[in-house]
Amino acid sequence: MNVFLDFEKPVAELEGKIKELRHVAHGGALNIGDEVARLEARVEQVLRQTYAKLTPWQKMQVARHPDRPHFLDYVGHLLTDFTPLSGDRSYGDDAALLGGIGRFRGRSVVVIGHEKGKGTDGRVKHNFGMAHPEGYRKAIRLMEMADQFGLPVLTFVDTPGAYPGVGAEERGQAEAIARSIETCLGLDVPLIATIVGEGGSGGAIALATGDRVLMFEHAVYSVISPEGCASILWRNPAKARDAADALKLTAMDLMELKVIDVVVSEPLGGAHRHPDRAIELLGNAIDEVLSDVLAESVETRRQRRRDKYLAIGRLT
Amino acid sequence: MNWLTNFVRPKIGSLVRKRESRENLWTKCPSCGQIIFHRDLAKNQSVCPNCDHHLRIGPNDRFANLFDDGAHERIALPEVPTDPLRFRDTKRYADRLKENRSKTGDDEAVIVAHGNIVGQPAVIAAQNFAFMAGSMGLAAGEALITAAREAVDRNAALIVIAAAGGARMQEGILSLMQMPRTVVAVDMVREARLPYVVVLTDPTTGGVTASYAMLGDIAIAEPGALIGFAGPRVIEDTIREQLPEGFQRAEYLLAHGMIDMVVHRHKLRETLGRILSLLMKRTTTDNIPRAATS
Ligand SMILES: [Zn+2]
Numbered sequence: 001m002n003v004f005l006d007f008e009k010p011v012a013e014l015e016g017k018i019k020e021l022r023h024v025a026h027g028g029a030l031n032i033g034d035e036v037a038r039l040e041a042r043v044e045q046v047l048r049q050t051y052a053k054l055t056p057w058q059k060m061q062v063a064r065h066p067d068r069p070h071f072l073d074y075v076g077h078l079l080t081d082f083t084p085l086s087g088d089r090s091y092g093d094d095a096a097l098l099g100g101i102g103r104f105r106g107r108s109v110v111v112i113g114h115e116k117g118k119g120t121d122g123r124v125k126h127n128f129g130m131a132h133p134e135g136y137r138k139a140i141r142l143m144e145m146a147d148q149f150g151l152p153v154l155t156f157v158d159t160p161g162a163y164p165g166v167g168a169e170e171r172g173q174a175e176a177i178a179r180s181i182e183t184c185l186g187l188d189v190p191l192i193a194t195i196v197g198e199g200g201s202g203g204a205i206a207l208a209t210g211d212r213v214l215m216f217e218h219a220v221y222s223v224i225s226p227e228g229c230a231s232i233l234w235r236n237p238a239k240a241r242d243a244a245d246a247l248k249l250t251a252m253d254l255m256e257l258k259v260i261d262v263v264v265s266e267p268l269g270g271a272h273r274h275p276d277r278a279i280e281l282l283g284n285a286i287d288e289v290l291s292d293v294l295a296e297s298v299e300t301r302r303q304r305r306r307d308k309y310l311a312i313g314r315l316t
Numbered sequence: 317m318n319w320l321t322n323f324v325r326p327k328i329g330s331l332v333r334k335r336e337s338r339e340n341l342w343t344k345c346p347s348c349g350q351i352i353f354h355r356d357l358a359k360n361q362s363v364c365p366n367c368d369h370h371l372r373i374g375p376n377d378r379f380a381n382l383f384d385d386g387a388h389e390r391i392a393l394p395e396v397p398t399d400p401l402r403f404r405d406t407k408r409y410a411d412r413l414k415e416n417r418s419k420t421g422d423d424e425a426v427i428v429a430h431g432n433i434v435g436q437p438a439v440i441a442a443q444n445f446a447f448m449a450g451s452m453g454l455a456a457g458e459a460l461i462t463a464a465r466e467a468v469d470r471n472a473a474l475i476v477i478a479a480a481g482g483a484r485m486q487e488g489i490l491s492l493m494q495m496p497r498t499v500v501a502v503d504m505v506r507e508a509r510l511p512y513v514v515v516l517t518d519p520t521t522g523g524v525t526a527s528y529a530m531l532g533d534i535a536i537a538e539p540g541a542l543i544g545f546a547g548p549r550v551i552e553d554t555i556r557e558q559l560p561e562g563f564q565r566a567e568y569l570l571a572h573g574m575i576d577m578v579v580h581r582h583k584l585r586e587t588l589g590r591i592l593s594l595l596m597k598r599t600t601t602d603n604i605p606r607a608a609t610s
Contacts, residue, residue: 162526164546164554169564172574174525174545181499182531201483201492202526202545209496223483223492223523228550233405233485247488248401257400259489306503309496310461313454313487315397 003272005061007050011269014043047269054218056244056253060226062218063197067272069279070129071098071113071156074196077279078286079104079111088137091171096127096163097135097207099142104154105287110146112139112207113156116197129198130163133176136206140176140183143191152190152290155207160225162203177206184209185305190293192286195219195251195260196271211305212289214262215251216282218270221260222249258312262289345369347540361581370538370581372518374420375427375442378477382440382585388431391439391466393424396454401488409486412448420447425480426459430466434589436598437472439463443479445519450480452524453487457494460528464501473511473592478529481547482522495527502531511595513588516543516566516575534591535575536584537566543575 004012018039025032054062062068075082079102086093099112117126139155146153162173184191184207193210199221208221215221224232226244231237248254251263264285271278293301343352347369357364361381362371373381380386403409417423425447430439441463443450450456460476467474483491505512514532516525518541525545537543544564552559562568566578579587593599 162545164550166551166555166557166559166563169544169546169551170572172530172572175530175574177526177545178495178499178528178530181496181527182503185496185499185503202495202523205492205495206526209499221489223488224485229405229485235406243405246401246403246405247485249489254489257489259493306500309493309500312493312497313397313400313457313490315395 003066005058005065007054007058007061008269010046011043011050014039014046018043044268047273051218051269055241056220056247056250057226057241059218059250060198060220060244062270062272063216063220065270065272066118067275068197069271069275070118070158070197071115073275074113074156074279074282075100075102075111077276078283079109082111085142086138088134088141090137091134092132094127094132094135094138095125096129096159097131097139099138101151104290105283107290108149108151110142110151110153111156112142112153113196114159114203114207116158127163129159130161131159131203132163132165132168133171133173136162136173136176136180139207140180143180143183143187147188150189152192152294153187153210154286154290155191155193155210157193157195157199157204157208157221158197159200159203160198161200162206174202177202180206181209185309186302187305188298188302190290190296190301191305192290192293194264194282194286195221196282200225209305209309211293211301211308212262213260214264214282214285214289215254215260216264216271216278217251217266219251220249221251221254222247343371346371363581368539368580370518370540372445372479374444374446375422375429375477378442379427379429379431379440381581382433382475382588383429383431383438384434388429388440391428391430391462393426393428393455393459393462396458399486400454400490401486403486403488405486412486416447420444422447424455424459425450425452426456426463428459428463428466430470430472433473433475433585433592436589436592436596437470438475438588438592439467439470439472440475440477442477443524445479445481445517448484449482450478450524451482451484451491452480452494452498452527453484453491454494456480456484457497460498461501464504467505467510468508471508471510473513473596474505475513475515475588476528476532477515477517478520478524479517480520480522480524480529482524492523495523498528499531502528506533511592513591515579515584515588516569517541519543521545521547530574533595536577536579536587537569537575538581538584539566539578541566543569 082102084100114129116129117123191210193208195215226240229243230239267274267277345364348367350366516537
């Protein structure tokens with residue numbers, strides 16, 4: 001069963017009609033080919049129109065779409081010999097932030113990312129992609145291992161934010177995120193980060209401080225969720241749409257602000273409509289930038305990574 | 317710039333301004349409710365004489381308390397883009413900035429100065445909670461980067477007095493980018509093998525805690541300071557439970573191994589001086605000025 005977003009209703013209706021026609025035709029010898037083709041063309045047209053001018057708030061919905069590919073989909077499709085690794089070696093394992101080693105287009109790599117989970121049980125199991133300190137400490141451990149073995153790091157960012165809870169505070173959520181950023185910055189090996197869905201604040205930047213930051217066309221990346229921003233600055237959570245506009249959280253905005261390096265196109269109708277195709281497109285984009293970053297010397301790479309962040313937002 | 321023009325004059329100015337309005341002569345302790353005469357409060361470094369509550373203070377008071385004889389030189393900070401997103405909520409960000417500038421007399425939330433602490437050369441970056449909750453945007457990030465460079469150039473320690481609600485939302489993603497940027501600053505000081513000491517004061521939360529504020533070689537907190545990643549209200553809303561007593565306070569962080577020590581404001585200068593002299597392997601024999609007020 002497909003999940004349609006509010007603004008995708010016209011598409012849902014058209015596709016409903018197509019289904020109905022097919023069902024009717026199945027019973028008889030009715031020739032529906034022309035009508036189906038016409039409706040399918042219409043679907044494509046509507047999708048093209050809708051997705052060409054999504055508002056920031058609509059992108060927020062797309063980025064959070066339950067059928068959008070998640071970390072395990074990316075590693076499942078893009079890696080061979082994927083070997084998940086667990087634990088921070090001091091407290092526990094975090095199901096909201098996963099990682100491991102595998103082969104990406106022939107190269108050994110370390111992968112790390114937030115996993116939001118699928119279905120109600122999956123989402124609860126993975127805590128909706130909201131990591132605890134042990135998740136970030138696992139990420140730090142894996143990044144250090146990547147440096148030890150000279151393996152590039154690929155990160156996949158998809159989180160509403162780091163988990164705000166008593167245990168998380170007790171175990172040093174802030175320190176874990178700060179160390180994770182510091183580890184990203186100090187790596188000898190390349191770090192290619194992709195904002196694949198929701199790039200939620202500190203929980204996102206902890207994995208997204210990279211040599212190159214890619215972002216899916218309909219992903220969002222922000223210092224605070226529009227809902228959170230609306231309740232703090234507008235004192236009214238219903239102003240989330242206004243906040244989404246004001247925060248400049250779309251890939252296009254972030255490209256303009258030089259916060260990200262590459263916008264990765266999604267298939268028509270968003271990654272949730274054609275997950276396999278979306279994953280493939282991302283794989284190609286990662287492959288391309290990874291080759292560039294691998295060509296740099298270690299010293300140049302580290303210095304450039306730092307300089308890139310120092311340059312953000314500066315008057316030129 | 318010298319400390320006379322930059323420290324003494326504004327201070328006299330603010331005293332004069334305070335005298336103009338009667339109620340400013342008295343401050344109510346937010347903890348015990350005691351009404352304290354401003355001179356008694358100032359003499360006590362803004363610690364309540366009745367209950368020992370540490371009231372929030374700004375950069376000027378910090379510099380006066382921590383530098384030897386209060387002598388310091390402010391470090392000029394680079395200009396940054398104003399209101400890069402042209403942000404507007406119920407008010408224009410540009411207007412909020414103006415209001416906070418006239419309220420505090422400073423351009424931004426982080427002020428940087430250098431001087432000596434018990435004879436040890438130090439650069440202090442002090443965050444002003446009174447300026448838009450001390451929030452970290454482009455200016456704060458640039459201030460910390462400048463402070464780090466200055467410390468390296470002067471072969472001095474970097475002391476950060478943290479006080480902030482977190483990132484400056486009105487600068488959107490650019491405020492988030494201050495997290496990696498300030499971590500680069502910390503690393504510059506680390507690589508020069510100079511001490512980086514953080515003093516966490518009330519309150520320090522959000523992206524500030526999750527970047528430079530939690531990366532000190534030594535982490536000190538003032539008594540009772542609220543320190544955390546998520547604010548207590550956000551946590552309560554998430555877990556729908558009342559938070560334990562003392563949660564996210566300095567003493568709680570100490571008990572959980574997150575900081576090295578909780579230090580009373582009266583002992584802060586002396587403690588910093590000792591730490592710097594030990595880490596920098598310097599004696600404190602030359603230029604030992606008066607002891608801290610107590
Ligand atoms: Zn009191």
